[in-house]
Structure formats: structure tokens, C-alpha cells
Amino acid sequence: MGLNTIFSYIFWNELEPSPGVWDWNGIRGMNDIAAWYQAVQDAGLQAVLRPGGYICGERDWGGMPAWLSQIQNLTVRSNNPQFLEHSDYYFGNLSQQISKYQVSQGGPILLAQVENEYGQYGSDHAYTAALSALIAKHFNLLQYTNDGGSQTQFPNGPVHGVLAEIDGDPYQGFATRKNNISDPTEMGPNLDGEYYFNQKELAKWLTTWGSNSLYPTVSGIGYNNSAIVAGASWILNQASSFSLYMFHGGTNFAFSNGGLNFGQLEAVTPSYDYGAPLDESGRPRELYWELRSAIANYTGKTPNIVQTLPMSNISDVPLRPVAALLEESSDTIKSDSPINMEQLGQSYGYILYRYQAPYGANISGQLHPGDGPRDRVLVYVNGNKQGVIDATYYPPQNVTIQIVGGDVLELLVENQGRVDYSSPLLDQRKGIIGDVYIGSNLVSPWTIQSYPVPTPPQSLIGKGTNHLPIITVSANSTPVWYKGNFKLDGGVAGTAAADTFLSISGGIKGVLYVNGYNLGKYWTVGPAQSQYVPGAWLREDNEIIVLELEPQVDKELVASGSSERVWYNNPDPDCVNCKSANPNP
Template sequence: MMTHTFEIKDNFYLDGKPFQIISGGIHYFRVVPEYWKDRLEKLKAMGCNTVETYIPWNMHEPNKGEFHFDGMLDIAKFVKTAQELGLWVIIRPSPYICAEWEFGGLPAWLLAEDGMKLRGCYKPFLDHIRSYYKELFKVLAPLQVNYGGPVIMMQVENEYGYYGDDTEYLETMKQIMIDFGTVVPLVTSDGPMHESLSCGHLEGALPTGNFGSRTEERFEILKQYTNGGPLMCTEFWVGWFDHWGNGGHMRGNLEESTKDLDKMLELGHVNIYMFEGGTNFGFMNGSNYYDELTPDVTSYDYDGVLTESGDITEKYRRYQEVIRKYAPIPEVTYSTKIEKKAYGTLQYDARVGLFESLDDLSAPVKCKFPTSMERLGQNYGYILYHTKLEKEQNLEKIRLYEANDRANLFVDQKPLVTLYDRQLLFEAKAGEDFAKEDGKPVTFKKGAPLDILVENMGRVNFGPRMEHQRKGIDGHVQINGHTHLNWEEYCLPLDNIEKLDYTKGYTEGLPAFYHFTLDVDQKGDTFLDFEGWGKGCIFLNGFNLGRFWEIGPQKRLYIPAPLLKEGRNEIVVFETDGKQPGTITLKDEPDIG
């Protein structure tokens, strides 16, 4: 196998010759493996010579000491596929990736430990990274150019200058990577401002910038930190991400970004973020929190160069014309046949309520105080807190302390209220669901059940709130002014929905599971329209397609053809708010607002 050298001096040098990096970002974990080659072929055909990807720790080590590097997580296969197409690879293996990904890629089980401190020289955190990197770099190290692979560079941490200023931590991270076999040059990437670069740069790693506009100005600032080295935008933001309720799909300015790409290639090097965004399958969307909680939608389309489903856009064509000025455009034959199918409207053929299904899906844990998901060994999904109102005479006020993120409350298995974000307080007053019209307290029979269904909407992936992301209820439930004790807690990661028994009953207006059957003669990409449904998540043949929410902007969930089977397929919709029209429709085009 032919080995290579890659060096950073006044420029990038591959085998001793100047090399201009023209890269595009593709996250292998957001694209089904059957489509990796298609996306990489399209990247090459646009004129790119390199592909960049993050590596999500929370997927590769979902539970402490449990490692996965197969299927959708087969990073070695993704890298080797790129190599077969003549592409080079930039790997960003930082334990923290941001990427609008759940908890920025950090595993949720870190939060089970009291006192956990993230992204700094805190020994327990660093010990976990070492044990993870020990396994990860068994896969990554042989893929470097020095050993015949295509990996030319790796990144130390990620946008650390936005988070902290612990240079000792960055030095430690760099050394851990070297200890486990990193031999290719290292880079850091930060916002193109003095504050970020001064906190995030590191001796022995090339500083690069992340930005989407004003290239000349950004590069002038970056130049002050590169010590004569090459200028690179490691994340050239060509679009943006969507969060639930943001009013419409975010789009970049094509005219301006085309000019910026031209200037980047004139002055230096680029990685386009995102070439293709892909999909936040499952419960893997991240969230931001500035003034309020803003969880990201399931689609990570990002207004990328390719759409979420891999379609070539006008942006692709415009960027290709720019790249043509700086590099040859190769002839590429696409090897993957992809078609879109509209399979029509389906009516559910079975349904069962959540309350009727609790004992099939979960074994209750008895606790004096409410306990967070993480402390119960749960990472994602929902958790239900059940108790009985034995001593309360009525219900005037409920407050949830240290609760995240969205709570549906039920008294006597009747909907009371839905609480969201940090405002997890209910007070009986006129006009509230279940409260009397005259504003009097809610009444019930002695011993009536109180159930609180809490959804983890996606842990914050950016900023100082990351250390405060325990989900469920990690504090107290206060009723009318006293703390209510004695709970049964049902963990509901919904990774076992095959255990559902659809004969167990159903109550209109309560959380429930709806079963659909889809018969497929010919597989094709399709888009599941959830119009009329409230909020929840959808499963295809046991695979979690992601969340839906009537507030949009996303109105359909993308289903790649490889997730379908020829013949009978099962679709299960879990809906939490009691809103369901009884049907879903599979269409041949997306609708992301």
C-alpha cells in the first residue's frame, strides 16, 4: 500500500508538493451507509479533493465501555470508500463536536456522575476520554496517510475558544491523540475573532477559522495566529440549521456565499459545511439555549450543497463553477441508483395507549425523590413519573424543579397541562386545560394518579449550559407548596417497541402508539407527512426515524430507501399530545418549511 506524507509549513504539502484543500463536510452518522458512495461521488464531481467528518463519541460509546464501529458507525468503511474514489480525508475526533448533535457528541452517561466537569482538566472527564480514544484510535490510526490511508489531518477539540481558556486541557488533548497514534498534522478551529482564537489556539496545531462570510476580513485576523502558515476556513457555513418553531427553513445567501468561496480559494483553503447535512435520526438532534430552549428539528438539511436526501442543488452548480477556476473537474459516473416514491396514504391498523403499555416497555423503579434519566441509566427518549395523590385535597399549583425539557401532566389519566423549557410551573386558573372555568383548584378523588411524562428534547450542544443537561426531573415536584415524595419511575428510551401489545386498550386524547403496515414492491426514498399529528417520534421497522412536531418548520420525515424492505414494513407512530388524524401519507418530495 502506497504511503504518503502531509505537512504544514507556509502551505499544505502532500508528498512535498503544494496542495490546496478543497473539502466538503459529510457526517457518515447522518447518512445511511448504502448512500455514502453516492454522496462522496457527488463531492468529487463538484471538484472537491477532500471530505471532512466529525466523530460522535455518544454513538461510538453509547454506554460506558460499550463500543460500536459497525453499520452506520463504520468510520473505517466510510474513510476507505473515500479513498477508493481518490479523496483525502480530514477527521475531527474531538470528544466534543457541537454539530447541532445531541450534547455536542458527548455521551449522556457522563452526567450520571456528580460533579462532572466538561472540556477542561478534570481527571474523571479526561480518564473517560482516554479509555474511548484507546479504542477509537485502533480504528483511526491505520487510516492516516503515513500508513497508506487517506487521512491527512485531524483536529484537536472543537471551537474551544467559544467555550473556555484552559490551554493545559488543549495540550492534554493533543498529547492523548499523539499517545494513541496520531502522526498527521493537527489543527484547531475557532470563530475568526481575537477572543476565540486567543483562547482556542494551541502550539503545534494550525489555527483555522469557522465562518460563513467576510472572507478577507476573517483571514486577516486568522493570519495573526498562523505564524506564516496556510489560511483555512474549516467550516464555511453555506446555510444554517432549523429549530422547532423557527417559522421556516433557514437558507443561506447563495450570491454572497459563492463570492466568499471564490475568495477563500484565491487566498487559501476551504471545507464546505455542510456539503450534505443529512438527518438527525433517532433522538440525536441537539439544542441551543440562549434566551430560551430551541431544539433542532430532525432534518439537518442545513441548506447544504446537497439536500438532506442527496439531491444536487443550484448551489452545487454555482460552487462547481467557482472550483473549476482552481482545480480540474473530474468526470464521475454515479454508481447508486436512487429513486423517490410516493406510497400513498395509510390508515393505522392497531393502536395502544402508553399507560396501558408501561409494564411492557419498562420496569418501574421506586424512588423517594424524582430521579433524572442519567442516574437511572437512561440516555435518550422519555421518562414517566407516577405517583398517587393521597394527602392533597386539591391541586392549585405544581412546580417541577431541575426538570428538562417538556412535561405532559395527567391527573387521574386526564390531561392537565404541558410545561416546557424552564417554566415548569402550573397554576390552576380560568382557561387552563382541566382547570375549572371559575379558576378554582383542580379536584380529584383521594388516591388519584398523577403522571408526569417528560421528554428529553435533545441536550444543549453549545455553551455553559452543557453541564446542566440532566433530563427528566433531577430535583423536586412541589404540589401546592409541599414537596411530594414517593414515585414510580418508568424509563422509556423506546428502543423496545417490539414488546407493544396492541390488544391492551386505548384512551382517546392520551399518549399512544399507532401501528401502520406498508407493503412495498419497489424500494425508493420517501417522505412521511405527519400533518394533523401533534408531537412525538416515528419508527420504521424498529428504526427511529426521528421526532415530529406540528409547529414545524419540518413537515415530513425523510425515509431513505435502504431502511425499507421489499414486502411488508411496519411503521409505529408514538404521539404524546392526543392529536392524531388516524392516517399518514408517504410522498415523493420533502417539505421542510
């Protein structure tokens, strides 16, 4: 396109998944930060480091590790000794990996960002100054802050000695910056650090799950490309710079998505593509070509065009029920009161709370799971689903139950993504927080089991469906694992031509895995009805494994692949007399 610099978030939670435990490889090298900056340098580009620790980006808890919530007296995004201590340790370890890629050592990294849009969250300049000092301790880079360009947001962000920049609307933002910056150490060229495609030109920004949640289309309908190009050209005419957010509309694979909460949780879909010049699969849209032409007017040149390969379609793949989730053996913990997910060293997935009523018991009433659903509670009595309590529903559903002596109450709680933006960000523990009541009756004790399911059970991987027992699915069943297999042409497998968007029909809600890779969640409510599968993850012989949370006795699960992402909404079968998600975040 003619751009010269790549702005990259660094996800602390991916690199330090447990305190002091570092993963610099990740899935297929996704965490190899050094290799990333080497690739940037090899391509003749520059880079900007955006290390956080808080980065937002609609990632789980804004990229901060879930285990921070278990550090006594720690408060995130604050001038808090514990938070700064762990941030210091993180920056130090990151520096060891990438210090040689700083521009001062002949590398491509030009700048480091301090925090992320802090002016939209708080105004504690002592905190941002302390964070800036920690970055300076570990990196020899010019620093900048990046804050919203409104008068209510921008003044809260700048730090003495750090270049103050804006994001969002450049017309308003550059004017606000000019009117507010008087400290010479904060002055410098204008930069729109996140030039969005969601201003007046876009009907919808990021996509959240919900039967009435809006969504962008693959073709970009709802965008005014001419206004977007005009804004970029205006910035260049000011001898200023911009970073396109997003240039490539990527994917929150596995359980990496975050959430919003403006009074009600809104869980972000795996797709983070809301009209980027390069779509989720890395293929150009019309906006790519229009921006490319606009940039060429200023640079006088454009790079060579990379060939765009067609994507793959995959015929229907029947999926067979092969195992029950809650029958898997896992360590159990007994406790008088529920224990939250993070206390068990678990960050993502599901956690089960099981209670057996004593002889002679007869309890009935509305179920109250602690301080409320964190985030979605599937309620079972003796293995039969009684209802769902979900934080994304307005109002949350009430579930009334009755249990007598010997009955088993099970509460399977799903983490739908920690909030990464808005005030509830401070407390993002998942599971059940507090005691459980049925009516006014305290329910205790509990047996607790973790089901993080980052990958399918090893007993299911690498075996054809014909070599696994087919189990019977009953009405209102607990979650079930399904599996199917498909083949690809050998000349396509492993290449970009194998890229596809995989859909699941016949299911309600669950998780989709291909060849052991966790693609993320699906949900019939939409609007995302398919998940992106990189062709590099596909082989000639492939297996699809699905964890269906609400299996239907009269419906077969079927997977299929399409060359285009599918968007539409369906009614939510669990949301009765309520609304599923806020259509206007």
C-alpha cells in the first residue's frame, strides 16, 4: 500500500500466562516477538512498540494477565506499587527479547507508547509518569502517549517529557492537541495513532455477540470510502502521520477476545474485522486500493502487488457426538464457598460447581449465583438443563429450581471475555464470586472442577470418527464433544489458498477447533456465523472438533467452509423476554 511503519500491540497475558512463567513461542511461533521485529526489519519497514501492559484492543482484560487479580492489594492501571512492580518485571523480560531491534541499535523500532488511551480512563499523571520511567529503564526509545482527541479525554493523558499524540477524528484531535499542549517536552509532529474507520463513515464498529447486535458486511457496506480517504489525505496535507486502525482486520483466536460493559456485558466476537483495507484473511478490499492511490500521491511510488489467491470452500462435514465434557476426569477441589476461576490458576474456559443436596432436603426458589453471572451460568439438576443466567442479557434471566435430598445441582460457568474497556475493568474475576443461594437458602459445600479446554481432549485428537464411540445425546443434556473429518487437495493444503471461513449449523453455542487449533467461539445468535481458518493450519487430512454447550437431541451438527465470512442474526433460544446484547455500544 505504501505505508512505512507497523504499530504492534504486545499481549502481556500471552507472554506471561502464569506469574514468572514466560512463553516466547506460543502457537506456531505467535509469541516470538523477536522474530516479528526481525521480519519487519527484513521487509525494510519501521515499527512502533505498544507494550501496554494495558493495550485495550478488545482483547481479554486489555492484554493484562488474569492472575494479576489474585495479587493482594493490586489495582490495575494505577500508581499502585504491586502493579508497577509486575509491569517492571514484564518490561524487563520483554526488553531482553527485543532490545537489539531498537533504532538506537540499528533496528526498526522507532517509538514506544506509554499505556493506551489512559486519558479516557483516568487522570493520575503520577501513574503514567511512573510507567514512562519503567519503559525508559528498559528501552532506549522516544516515547509517546496516545489519547482520544476530545477535550474531555486528551488533557488527562500527556506526560512531561513524552510526546503527546491523539487518536480518532484527526480534525478534532489535532485542534485539541494544539489548544492544550504548552509543555515543550510534549510537543512534536502530529500523529493520529489510531485513525479509525468507525467515525461518521461507519454504521458499526467492533462486533459483539447478540441476536440484535449490528455487524459490518464483508463487502464493507456501511462505509464511506471517500470520506476515509479524504481524512487520510487531509492528515498528509498537514505534514502529519497516521496509523490505520485496523490496517488488517484480524482474529481473536481461542479465548483471547475481550468485552465491553456500559451497564451490561457485551462479549466481542473472534472477528476483529470491521472494514479494514485488508480483510481477516489478509486479502485487499476496495478501500485498500483507494488508500494506496492516495498515499502514492505523496510518496510518488507504490510497492509491487502480491498475488491474491482464491479461498477454499469445504463441503458439509457431519459431526458426531463422541464424548461428554463433564464426564472427563479432572482434579476436584472441595470448598464451603465457591472459588473463582483465577484462584485455581485458570484464566479462560469453563468452571464447574457441583452440590449434592443432603438427605431430607427440600429447597426451592430463585437461584442466585454469588454477586451475579460472571459471565454465563448453565444450570443443571441431575444432568438436565434448567436454564441460563447470562450477563449479556438485559435483564439477566431468572432461573427457579427445586432440589430434594440426593439431587445434584451443577453450575457450569463460562468466561465470555474479560472487559477491556469501561469502568468494570477493575474487577474481572470469573466464575462465582460470593455464596450461592436458592431463594433465601445458602447452598454449601461445593465440589469444583476446571475445564479450561484450550485444546480438545487428547483422547479425541488424531482419531477418525469411526474409531470413537458415538454417544447418545438426550434432551437438555450437558455439553458434548463432536467430531468430523474432511480432506483437502494436497496442492492447496497448508497454503493461503486453503483459507476458509468455517460455519457450524445445528448448534447453539460452543467452541470450534480444527486440527487442534482453537478458532474461538460460535453462537447461533450471531452476528458472526463463521470463523476464519488460516490455510497454514490445514492439511490433506483434517479433523474438526466442536464443544457444543447446549446439544440438541433432534439436530445434527454440520460444519462447512466458505470463501466469504457469513454474517446474520438469529433469535436467542435462551433469552426469553430479554434482550441479548446492546446493539449500540
